[in-house]
Amino acid sequence: MVDYIGVDDVARLIRSIGPGEFIERLAGEILADYRRWDEFEKSARVASHSAVGVIELMPTTDGKLYSFKYVNGHPQNTAAGLLTVTAFGVLADVATGYPLLLSELTVTTALRTAATSALAARLLARPAPRTMALIGNGAQSEFQAIAFHRMLGIRELRLYDVDRAATAKLERNLAAIEALADLSCVRAASAADACRGADIVTTVTADKRNAVILTPPMLRPGMHVNAVGGDCPGKTELHPDVLRSPHARVVVEYAPQSRVEGEIQQMPPDYPVIELAAIAAGRTPGRAAESDLTIFDSVGFALEDYSALRFLHSLLEEGHIERRRIDLVPQLGDPKDLFGGTLGAGAVRRRLRKSA
């Protein structure tokens, strides 16, 4: 039997412990896993592209646990009342190959992306940031706001989205969260206006194309840019000149994947980047100079989903999530008798005993 965590389970869990605390604890798990980066088998995701979107599988393993995530990206889905991104994942035992846990990851991906963003910002931003531009006020934005309020101490958000309704939705959702009572939100007139006075600039736009959300005049040395929305081939948010800035210090999750999917797909293959793991492990400093324009070119890496699945499973095992199991794999008295144990006369007899 395989443990199952559905959307309702995750929603109940997060509402009970609070999204800020969940994100912060998850960030701790992600950091711990990035610190043992070399133990992980890493590969770029396996993507299947169609005219309207992409379906991806993202596997990884540390030799003890194996995980993969299924995730799609379909920008036109919202017109049909569907989510742009849905995801689920599996945690499995490497020693036996048996799946241990199947879990929803749509909500959890938003939480782990925000946790990773805040984790990277802690390592890269200047101390005590107070104001963050939040450009793109769609599905990911609340999670980013909560993560940066909790983990970085952000107390002012400067919001911008081409869709005013998205910003209104974000404000409404944030206003309903008690823990954010000391967070003020300002509507900016443009992306440039949002960046004004910001210590951190977060971009989480959803367009599947090479967009130009940030240009050099919007940014100052010393800022930290958390570029989350550009995450697949042909989908970027930064003007290439931002990356060419002499102050730019670009940090990625897994360089071979980011060179294909991240902002740096716009740069030559030898464009210098630092992997987050090197900073997490203390081998490389995060910010080297006060004037660095640090850029976290985030695309999402399988390790973060591994951490999230491992964390969810530990919460389930500690009793924070009600245990539900599904018969995704057979349980046999004699493992050498698949037929007899499932379809044969023995299985029928066992079933009869069970119902009797």
Next chain:
Amino acid sequence: MVDYIGVDDVARLIRSIGPGEFIERLAGEILADYRRWDEFEKSARVASHSAVGVIELMPTTDGKLYSFKYVNGHPQNTAAGLLTVTAFGVLADVATGYPLLLSELTVTTALRTAATSALAARLLARPAPRTMALIGNGAQSEFQAIAFHRMLGIRELRLYDVDRAATAKLERNLAAIEALADLSCVRAASAADACRGADIVTTVTADKRNAVILTPPMLRPGMHVNAVGGDCPGKTELHPDVLRSPHARVVVEYAPQSRVEGEIQQMPPDYPVIELAAIAAGRTPGRAAESDLTIFDSVGFALEDYSALRFLHSLLEEGHIERRRIDLVPQLGDPKDLFGGTLGAGAVRRRLRKSA
């Protein structure tokens, strides 16, 4: 909500319509899909190897539906009372990226492997075969016996396994199946003895190594060899001289994958093979001469799992399987409001209304 088919559902379905009929109908679906081979996006499986086994993901798509299978292979599992192979899979809608169905595939993989074997044998074996050697009497063997009895008209099985208990288990299981009343089983003293007088030789051994189950003296021109057990790097069943025989006519599922995983991994990269799809579509004859030693070097391809998932889903939609759904992806009133719809105040209110 995502449809769910568990082990109990599949077992109930198969017992109700009978494994022979299920296999034959599934073989029809697999044949139909192999006939439109060019519509499928094909790739070798994504494997993660450890010291004790392998975990694989096998994705494919025809541009309308996407499927993947998770499958492990852990030969030492049986010592711990666990299955060597477990599997599950997902069918998804390419247009939206949403998963449609999560299904067990452990039992179903055995059924689809047998269906593919029998399908290939229909295209390759000489007409009216009567006797089959069945070497390796483990988890797959009943399924092969049922498939070849039903689809090829095999009425005598010559059984051999290094483990006598496995053969006894197979005999017991087959004896309990009413539809096989006209099938006689003979215990052979060796693999060579099993091959004596056989029209078809099926090998489904489980050893994870380069074993030599069949050698040239055991085989005659005109026979059909259904080599199922050798299915990953370092795991083969045929002596390379069998493949070097001037009579050998080797058919594989997907050449790039089979050259790594199949019997032909022992041969140079230009060793001539025919893809099953070419025969299925009638572009190439199956058997070219009476004296051909046809060899189906089967490793299992993602298309077969796609066919199986599509077939199971159609049976579910026709009411042959009780519909069960799991909350693997969120259902939102406003797809642009992931936070509000799952974790926010709106979700809580909706929940209260639901329970009220």
